[in-house]
Amino acid sequence: MRMTNLFSQTLREIPSEADTAGHSLLLRAGFIQPLASGIFSYLPLARRSLTKIENILRQEMDIIGGQEITMPVIHPADIWKETGRWYQIGSEMGRFKDKTGRDMVLAMTHEEVLADLTRNVLRSYRQLPLLLYHIQTKWRDDPRPRAGLIRVREFTMKDSYSLDANWEGLEKQYRAHYQAYFNIFNRCKLPTIAVKSDVGMMGGKLAHEFMYITPIGEDTLLLCESCGYSANQQVARFTKKPLSDADQLPIQKVATPNTKTIEALTKLLGIPPEKTAKAVFLIAKITQDQKEEDHFIFVVVRGDTEVNETKLANLIHAKDLHPATEVEIRATGAIPGYASPVGLKDIIVVVDDLILQSPNLVAGANDEGFHLLNVNYGRDYTADFIADISSALDGSYCPQCQHPMHAVRGVEVGNIFQLGARYSESMGCHFQDQDGQTKPVIMGSYGIGSGRLLACIAEEHHDKAGLVWPISVAPYQVHLVVLYGKNQQAVPQISNAIDNLAEKVYQDFSLTGIEVLFDDRLESPGVKFNDADLIGIPIRLTVSERALKQGGLEYKRRDKSEPIIVPLSDVISFMKEQIKLLETEIFSRVVKVDYI
Numbered sequence: 001m002r003m004t005n006l007f008s009q010t011l012r013e014i015p016s017e018a019d020t021a022g023h024s025l026l027l028r029a030g031f032i033q034p035l036a037s038g039i040f041s042y043l044p045l046a047r048r049s050l051t052k053i054e055n056i057l058r059q060e061m062d063i064i065g066g067q068e069i070t071m072p073v074i075h076p077a078d079i080w081k082e083t084g085r086w087y088q089i090g091s092e093m094g095r096f097k098d099k100t101g102r103d104m105v106l107a108m109t110h111e112e113v114l115a116d117l118t119r120n121v122l123r124s125y126r127q128l129p130l131l132l133y134h135i136q137t138k139w140r141d142d143p144r145p146r147a148g149l150i151r152v153r154e155f156t157m158k159d160s161y162s163l164d165a166n167w168e169g170l171e172k173q174y175r176a177h178y179q180a181y182f183n184i185f186n187r188c189k190l191p192t193i194a195v196k197s198d199v200g201m202m203g204g205k206l207a208h209e210f211m212y213i214t215p216i217g218e219d220t221l222l223l224c225e226s227c228g229y230s231a232n233q234q235v236a237r238f239t240k241k242p243l244s245d246a247d248q249l250p251i252q253k254v255a256t257p258n259t260k261t262i263e264a265l266t267k268l269l270g271i272p273p274e275k276t277a278k279a280v281f282l283i284a285k286i287t288q289d290q291k292e293e294d295h296f297i298f299v300v301v302r303g304d305t306e307v308n309e310t311k312l313a314n315l316i317h318a319k320d321l322h323p324a325t326e327v328e329i330r331a332t333g334a335i336p337g338y339a340s341p342v343g344l345k346d347i348i349v350v351v352d353d354l355i356l357q358s359p360n361l362v363a364g365a366n367d368e369g370f371h372l373l374n375v376n377y378g379r380d381y382t383a384d385f386i387a388d389i390s391s392a393l394d395g396s397y398c399p400q401c402q403h404p405m406h407a408v409r410g411v412e413v414g415n416i417f418q419l420g421a422r423y424s425e426s427m428g429c430h431f432q433d434q435d436g437q438t439k440p441v442i443m444g445s446y447g448i449g450s451g452r453l454l455a456c457i458a459e460e461h462h463d464k465a466g467l468v469w470p471i472s473v474a475p476y477q478v479h480l481v482v483l484y485g486k487n488q489q490a491v492p493q494i495s496n497a498i499d500n501l502a503e504k505v506y507q508d509f510s511l512t513g514i515e516v517l518f519d520d521r522l523e524s525p526g527v528k529f530n531d532a533d534l535i536g537i538p539i540r541l542t543v544s545e546r547a548l549k550q551g552g553l554e555y556k557r558r559d560k561s562e563p564i565i566v567p568l569s570d571v572i573s574f575m576k577e578q579i580k581l582l583e584t585e586i587f588s589r590v591v592k593v594d595y596i
Helices: 021-028 046-063 077-083 109-123 169-188 263-270 309-315 327-331 353-357 424-427 450-460 492-511 525-535 547-548 568-588
Strands: 031-035 039-042 074-078 094-097 103-106 132-138 156-165 194-196 206-213 219-223 230-232 252-255 277-288 291-302 317-321 348-352 360-362 371-377 385-387 404-418 431-432 436-441 442-449 478-482 516-519 539-543 552-557 564-567
Touching: 021 031, 021 094, 021 436, 021 450, 046 132, 046 169, 046 371, 046 450, 074 077, 077 103, 077 109, 077 424, 109 156, 109 169, 109 424, 109 442, 156 169, 156 450, 169 194, 169 206, 169 404, 169 442, 169 568, 194 219, 206 219, 206 450, 206 539, 219 516, 277 309, 277 327, 277 348, 277 360, 291 309, 291 353, 309 317, 309 348, 327 360, 353 385, 360 431, 404 424, 436 564, 442 450, 478 492, 478 525, 492 516, 492 539, 492 568, 516 525, 539 547, 547 552, 564 568
Parallel strands: 194 230, 291 348, 348 385, 478 516, 478 539
Antiparallel strands: 031 039, 074 103, 094 103, 132 156, 156 442, 194 206, 206 404, 219 230, 219 404, 252 371, 277 291, 277 317, 360 371, 404 442, 431 436, 539 552, 552 564
């Protein structure tokens, strides 16, 4: 491709909308253009890189037995109603009516479509196991798009679906995906870790996320360096430290003016936060009999912990949680800043399991300016739900080895789910086993967003000058730069000779299968070199009068500082050798990983 024909432009200034380094560089290097919030056009350079990423996805899915199909972007809402997700998913689902008035859905994911497809094709255990995948557009109306392609509303995803006769088959395909995903990320030269995660709207038994560790990530992960435990904070467990008080003491009301926070309360009474009970008030949207209802939830956790809303939502099957207003709190009889469940009625109380191991806590008295000492669960109040609903934090003790864990930020670049019979039972997706019995298909679901993966590679591989693409996903292997220099006007025959040589090298590369971007523009050397660094193609080859006087062409790797001169007679063989070395280095990263 000649840069004089390339549909793209480079930018010198940092775009105002760019909020991460990778986002800024993808915009400045002419890879993407925003159309609206969370909606992007992919220009030719990005499209070539995405195609390479998607071909890696295809190759790794084919290796583990995948068959590629294509499922629709537009779905009738009926199939989403069959599984109940039409009622469970909020405003992020794209809903509309066709011209006949029928409810329709913009694809968020394709479990329902796959189950519908399967129930119309699958009949016998002899057709199992199966692995089907596609690479298709998705829409999720995220209210807070950010970081360019990392959090968008319209995106492309490889989603694959395993179909098995039993859980043992699912486990085998699940583990095959676990390894395949690490192969994919290693081939893209993106460091990732796997952590256990929340099944979320997907449902099912077990899920893992593949996380790229970066400060720009929105997910918090808890990692134990001692035993290797890792989990998303949404589901992370931790060893909770009970209090040692042996006996329950009599409850006592004390004056605590102007102490509406745990910090103020502990300072006034001279006690640590773990001696307090923290009250949290939430409104939960819960679907019952296909009808949404709001419920007031009174949550109690120990004062040194925080409520984990994911754990809480899963416990009470809430579609959504949001803080209660002061009016809603007072309507229950509780007093904001001085609240406890003691003496309250007709409310849903959820208590963290650590409260049961923490006697004689200080809690609100539901009276302005007063707290209660020595509040004990069971004696003074009870709960509708008792469970682990608190968040593991940096320094929390590992649930496996009790070593302090540390918290890091990360971006989810892939996920895998053991769905089981969650969709097949609700949609009548059955098969006949070898004994003639009808059984539900056991399903798994596995996703990777190609655009997000591209964005994370850009975040990981750049320097102050621009992008530094791994050769496996670079839009081109070689950036061929021709410099006419000051002799372009003064000595036209030299300029013509350089131009002819550059044209010959370009044609030779194209004929021998070397992917080349040819900068044939009439620009200064500084502009051309700056653009080459910004775009980030792995190898730069420069045709110039100075290089020719030194005996050849100037070769420079994007990730190395010093150029070398390659003799003209060796250019093709040398370039193929260097490309092979870069590709070999990428494939050396593909190793077997331990399943956690």
